[in-house]
Amino acid sequence: MTQIRPFCGLRPVPEYAAEIAALPYDVMDTEEARQILNKNPLSFLRVTKSEATMSDCIDPHSQAVYKMAKTNLDRYLSDGQMKKDTTPCYYIYRQQMGQHIQIGLVAAASVEEYRENIIKKHELTRHDKEQDRVNHILATEAQTGAVFLTYKGKPEINTYVLSLMGAKKPVYDFTSEDGVQHTLYVVENLMEIAELTRLFEDVPVMYIADGHHRSAAAMRVADELGKTPRHGSNEEYSTFLAVIFPDNMMQIMDYNRLVKDLNGLSMEEFLSRVGEKFEISELENGPKPEARHQFSMYLTGKWRRLTAKEGTFAADDVIGSLDVSILQDNLLAPLLGIKDPRTDERINFMGGIRGLDALAAKVDAGAYSVAFAMYPTSMEELIKVADAGKIMPPKSTWFEPKLRDAMVVHLIGEDE
Template sequence: MSLIRPFAALRPAPGRAEDVIAPPYDVLDTDEARTLAANRPWSFLHISKPEIDFAPGIAPYAPEVYAKAADNLRRMLDSGILKRDEQPFYYAYRLVMGEHEQLGLVATASVAAYDANRIRKHEFTRPDKEDDRVRQIVALNAQTGPVLLAYPEAPEIDRLLAETTDGPPEADAVSESDVRHTLWVIRDPGTITRITELFETLPALYIADGHHRSAAASRVAASRRQSDPGHTGNESYEYFLSVIFPHWQMRIMDYNRVIRDLNGLSEAEFLQRVAERFAVEEADSPVKPETPGEFGLYFSGRWRKLRIKPDLIPTDPVARLDVSLLQHNLIAPILGITDPRRDRRIDFVGGIRGLRELERRVDSGEMALAFSLHPTRMEDLMAVADAGKVMPPKSTWFEPKLADGLASHVLD
């Protein structure tokens, strides 16, 4: 079984991409999705967040919700809004957000490679979220949320992908967040074969975002394998929907922290404790850390720049991450938050919202202090995955986000 292979995508009919595409299902809550899909009958949110088509209060994991997703998919097919390609292809997918641009490949990736850790993970998954994605795949008989993957340095793949964008695209749409999503179909058999061969030479692919979607695909494949007496290993369920970018093009933004209180310390006591592990410098403007090991601290209307003392930086690929350094040297020992996954005294703010959002959360009185962090680097993520380890919660915030609905994988 090859690491990746082409597939016959289910995608918007010509001229319909802007009507269809939607943010990933897991970046919106139900109210936000309902508002975004208002007066948009073909929005893919009717498939990825079908609870929006029920009265408020419906349980999002109720059986009728998954059934509604299947009904909405059939409606979009019957209306000709979505159409399936006649044979398997690869697809080039370009994302443009402001001055940032990245070009990747839409393909299906091997479940066997995922199970064997050739497609490498860096996060734990939650059973309830896995169960949700399994039910969604089973109800639709399709994978509609792509897994975001990264490939290590491979200049020939980069070159081939760039060459496929010379002609006019099959879809070109701007999302509500002003991200431009452009898709080309790669139909040339020689190019398809060469892309498959080049990916086969790579040591690994890396999950950037989509751990629950890939885990769910593996579970569905295992279930169907057991109930399929004619199983060969080449079935469509043995692959999962992916968009794969070169790691050097991907952009991780900062994932910042806000804390509800000072854990019973006075401001002077808190700063004294911080100074034991960090160099502390006053700042007259918001601090956006420029290098690893540097942090911004905002409280009582003032910004300070913190730098971890060098002898406190370990060699372990997880422990040396900025999110780990802040957690282990300040948030846990000084502020008393030892389980950031469950402690309600801490919250997380994606860098897309900007440093002013940190100020707003503190100045409103909701939170007592905020920390700005340097973004995790892709090289750090890959090192953690290569070591078979897991990153701390809320370590990465990828932008721009992929669009749901631009290409889906039907399980024949």
């Protein structure tokens, strides 16, 4: 049984929503954030990448940066650009990117259910990234970025959410600079809130699609603040900000690989050894892989198709049969010497939203020697891994469209 709660969201007043709403902090570096802020000073990156509003030499993990995030958040309120809802609400968040539409419920999810694995994980987290989010939450007294959750879709939930959307007028409806349409509805009626809460009680488990560091940080913050509880077990810090989508609305794109060199091999030696584990063929229908266990490789200005040979992986192994594992175990590690893609500086990754031309351009520019285009991991594979209690290899999934920060912020401060 899944427990979700409404909450008093902090959000932009409608006339500022399009300017304030921002891409997540972790899809850009500080300089990119600085450039966005130069064009749009109202961007919520003032809070989520507050170092971009400070000196170039500032340590992005210094306490001064987290303090600035709080100052900048408070300024939105004092300037009247963001306001807090006066009663607990749910929020319906619709996104459209091209022909793809996904509709999620913004709610407060349970830290305890995350701890008990009712909210299931599929990735490892890094302590330094967790600590960054812990510091940010404690300093701002807010969860400014949502955890992207999914569940095995239920028609009755979909039907009810669509009926609410049909009966309400959206509070925001704008298209961001990347062409994604963002629409938000507020659910404040007590009977509607009760029905949504009841419907989700029939969802046995949920899965983290994106946001493992944010959810892990929320648990650590709850543990810290729970040492001196103020009002009992229903503190806002015992929950975390989430947007919850049915699995059949989710879109996973390819997450591609770039490697700086051929590990001392000549091109001929490299291709010969690749051919031991993969069938190599000329591409006839463009560079994108067309099925699982296929890869497209860009080397010396040319795309080639790689197809994993029989016996190179165990089909019944939920981890070993993933395409990211097949490439890692049969090529990246043994041929190119990439033993740990989490830490090896010779490998880089590029989300499929950038397109394969951008992947090839990195090789053509000389920054990398070879690139690999992947077939996207499926939601079915993600769920199987999480249900088995396993961990996916790093950089296995790239979800699009990205949730925009500041559509709704979850405050956990003392007056909440």
